Amino acid sequence: MKIVVAIKQVPERDAQIRIAADGKWIDESDLSYTINEPDAYALEEALRLKEKNGAGEVIVVCAGPERVQSTLREALAKGADRAIHIEADDLAALDTLGVAQVLADAIRGESPDLILTGLQSDDLGLGQTGVVLAELLGIPHATIIMQVEVAGAGLKVKRELEDGWFQHVEMPLPALLTIQSGGNKLRYATLMGIKKAKTKELKTVPAAASSSTPTITLERVYLPEKQKKTEMLTGSPDEVAAKIVDKLKFEVRVI
Amino acid sequence: MSGVLVVMEQRGGAWNRMSFEAFEAGLALANKLGTDCIAAVVGESVQSMAWDSKSQPNAMYAVENGALKEYTSDAFVEALAQVIKKLQPAYVVFPHTYQVRDFAPALATRFKQVLISDVVAVHEGPVFVRQLLQGKLNADYKHSSQGPCFISVQAGSFRAEQAPASALTMEVFTPELDATKVRNRPGERFRESAQTVDLSSAPVIVSVGRGIGEQENIGVVEELATALGAEIAASRPICDNGWLPMERQVGSSGQTVSPKLYLAVGISGAIQHLVGMKGSKTVIAINKDENAPIFEVADYGVVGDLFEIVPALTKAIQNAKG
């Protein structure tokens, strides 16, 4: 089975975020980048499927400037067979549709049986690129997937729903799945993996020129007014209890 | 193209209540624009569903078809695409549910649009506010093309007030659907069987630490957990003493949890415990020591005697749940 994993390189979660001078994005100097966490789980799922079925190929694809090659190499070190770097220096100018089109153009030629990607990205978190990509390629999709099993000529996947519910879905191949974090245990990059990765293919292709203008634009970014601070609740036990219940009802929404 | 269309979600004749919050968002937007706010609900037979929120739509559509009985992306996208073509709204508003995340982007793509998802506020413009980088930044988005603007609304961003149920006249719209074109086959919904305690999937956890003092006192916290419908967990010393089974331990040598709510009772917040629960969405801590490290990761903190606060809280929760 040929599996393509579409990954994104995002700023590290721990990174100190500073807003760029023009207020439209963050200051990218001094930032460290890493693989988007849900995409790491997607990669893990792809590797497991390949290991379980004994054969197949896992190809990682990432669009972005040259720095994304390090993330692609890490994916190769974890066990992917090939990598495709879609060279695009100005991805931020594209909207989700534009990005999905860039990916679709690069992936179409590979004719994969299965495409996996994380359910959303750690930076923008729109959570749509996978679904849009499936729509553009004309293949069925399912989202927020915890487990994947090959069932005959198709797949049986376990989809996560709200409140601890799950659902199995049967789908034909080829298909696209967006993978939820935590479905599998991630593997760590090993020395052996890194050494092997040096001999694996990393192909660079230019991003296909975009024909359309973005339909949504990010106008500006700013710090949210409310920073996370511990709100101390005071009063008599009954008063405090009432305050907590209020929070549970309206803020946390568990009642 | 004008007006705001809010797509409501239901299953088996019961509303997903987030839909009403999305409706509030849609209504606010419509009022800002001075246009109508219409609602639509998709299913097999939904026209007799009662509306039990205070704000009401200008018009309501029941989008009915046998192929819409169980949710599938293919059927819903096709059905709603037809609805949108018919009604020509300028804005289409969804609640940001798991289901919406599955099909709305595909629907938007049909119209060569991009969904502005997980919106937390709507400002003048209209400008749609989203969160970036796990809530570290806010971002203003604008819709910048022809065609309908699709948005989905984050849970808890808009408040809907419940009202006594009232019947709404719904116009029935039957989209043309070819069931053979539906590619996915969904199965029954299920919950994981609780063979062993799997705290990692519990949405609410009440956790007890050394502040509880004696084994006999654990009952106080267990009552709170029962009232909340929560799983009970503990820090390591409690499990070491055998007061609770080892599988309920949260921490570096126990389970790692990330529930919606983590209620830490009498837990100091040693690092070995913190690393097991730092992913919790909301943390409420009760401890008599104001310097306890747990307060550094708590959203809400109560400095006090847990033996007074917890029973009061249990009672208050029982009353609220009715």
Next chain:
Amino acid sequence: MVAGVLRVAVEARQITGTSPSPDISAPGIPAILAEPAHFSRPESALLVLCVLLSAGLFFWRFGPILRRILRSKKDADFSLSPIGPRAWEFFWEVLCQAKVIRQRPLPGLAHAFVFWGFLAFALVSLNHMATGLGLGFLPPESLVGRFYFLFAAAWALLVAVSIAGLFFRRFFARPIWLGSKVSYESGFIAFLIFMLMVTYLGAFFVPGDSDAVKALWWMHTLALLVFLPLIPHTKHLHLVLSPVTVFLKRDGFSKIPPLAGDEDFGLVAGKDLTQLISLQAYSCVECGRCTEHCPAATTGKVLNPKEIALGVRSYLNEFGPTSDVALLTEARIPSPDNPPAKYLSMEAAFECTTCGSCEFQCPVGVQHVPLIVGLRRGATNTGAWEDSYGTKLFLALEKNGNALGLSAMERDKFIQKQQFPVFDGTQEYCLWLGCMGGYDPKGREIIADFARVMQYLGTTFGVLKKEKCTGDPARRLGNDLVFQTLAEHGLKAFETAKVQKIVAICPHCVRTIANDWREFGIAPEIEHHSEFMARHKDRLPKQSGESIVYHDPCYLGRYQDVYEEPRAVIAQAGTLVEAPRSHERSFCCGAGGGLTFLGEEKGDRVSYVRAKELVSTGAQVVGTACPFCNTMFRDALTAVSETPPQLLDIAQLTARAIPASQKEAAGGVE
């Protein structure tokens, strides 16, 4: 020509019936060793045949072992120089038997006597064989001869008594460290040694020309010649190998060698075993000193350091040094009925806290820690080790740069709250927080208190803006990828910030930065806060009254030989009490080797065992010098005692007596 002279002397004796020198022998007082007067040609020929047979058997058995050692991979980082320390080790440990005696006094002394006896006997044995060929060169009646043979006789007595004692110990007293299996060959060899001594001593009591002398002579010879070929296939191989092993030991304590080239991932299969490892595996004398002091072995874990060394030996015997067969096998369940499983297990390898007791105790030069870490490397670097906690740790180190998986911003918040100055090149010291000092509440208290001490002493310091873990847990667990990344990052951080001196509260950080980072570069000089404070001990506030029991951290004591400095600091803070096992015998707290980040232990908790020991001293306070020890004892002390002693780091012990006004000026801690 000498032989000719001697022959004449012997013949002269035969003719005259008396010895050429004054006969001071009186009945009952033996002074002259009786030697057989004459060996016929057939006898000499028989002797030669026996010697050839014995030597042949010896080499036939020893040859393959030697070949296995020599055919093992060369140690990439081995260097004979500096030869001075090696010569000293050889003199002190082998010739003086220092560790043998010091760490197990009575049996050690007995063994030392046997060893020295063997050395003393060297000429005796040589002369004995030469006599059989008519070439004896030490006439028993000559002054030299008489002195030497009496000297040797005294040793023979000592050896006989010692070997009898050791025999009794092994077969009747049965200390558990020697294993439960009765070793017949050990018994036989003890018997042979005893026979050698008895037949030698006996020669003082029999008349010079009786048949008994010849008989004794042949018994002695046979005992010797039977002993020789037994050496290679028993632990007595150490007779031949251990002096070499001690001399060729890897320099430094618990030194982890760098990986050699792109194909080296650690000890995966036989072909990865190096010459030093093979040599050490064959030198193991099975004394069990390593096991006796191992915190894992003594708390019911599968790990047994002796079995690791012997397991490598069995592996080499079965598969050889160029094999592709994996070294680690499935975990086995130890039971008195099953014979000990042949090889090594992943479970055992990952139960090691790297405390170093085994390596420290070993009298024949086996270096267990690099061996165990090597096995871990083979498992971790290839991804064969699939442990959820280990994976979590490595991912946390990769992503967050600290072992606890917390956001680096937590450390930033702490630094800001403490108002620590950032190191900018103008301060004397860079204060290294480490993962515990930066993120753990107790570690932070220790840092805050130490900062106060430094301010009190007027020492300027700054902290690095960003710190990543030194990589100690990754190194000990065998993840070279993560370790290299972190070490290179750290070296660059120090270089960029132009740091010259570092002080840290954590012995793991100090050791890793000072030693393990050398593989990738030289770090600025670093010392532990106990060394810093000890230098200024006269200026530290003097407190009295409280009894404080000091726990030597493994990574400060055995690893770095720092024993007295923390004690000097404690002596200023109260009355120092020693734990039953202290200094180089200190018993591990259980956190090392990355184990504090792995899951639940099997068997008894190492930390509880040590906590009980510390509590048993009755001291009011437990003084620690390592934040990991501190964290382990925090739970353990309350678990093992109703009224646990206070638990304080040496920095906290000192800071509590610093005048309050100074504390406020330093900036409060939460």
